Amino acid sequence: MNFTYILKCRDNTLYTGWTNDIRKRLRQHQEGKGAKYTKGRGPVELVYLEVSETKHQAMSREARIKGMTRKEKERLIEDPAWMDRLREQGVEWKCI
Structure with missing residues (x-):
């Protein structure tokens, strides 16, 4: 399984990513080892999750979500x- 996800950071910003191991990736984000963007913005909260069959689908969905406005992301969530x-x-x- 591959996942596309949205995190809400401590500063109320939203971060979108993808992974094939959501539990591990969330742990990395919480420990400040996930992405440069979330480092120092923790703790983070998982607020949205989608499952995809392939890595390509998850990455494509991540790109589409990243192209959305904040309002569009909030409606999705x-x-x-x-x-x-x-x-x-x-x-x-x-x-999770």
Whole structure:
């Protein structure tokens, strides 16, 4: 599985990324070892997650989300349908 995700940083900014191991990547971000952008902006909170079958799909989705305005990202985050899609794909949000 590959994941595209959005983090909310301590300074209320949003960071978008992709990974094939979401638990490991979140731990890296929390430890300040994830990305230059999130270093020093922690703690971070996972506020959005999508599952993709391939790395290419996850990276493409990351690029599309990064091209969105903050308002568009907030609408994406606030739409409860993404959590339903996770459950349908067998990903338990509480476990992440």
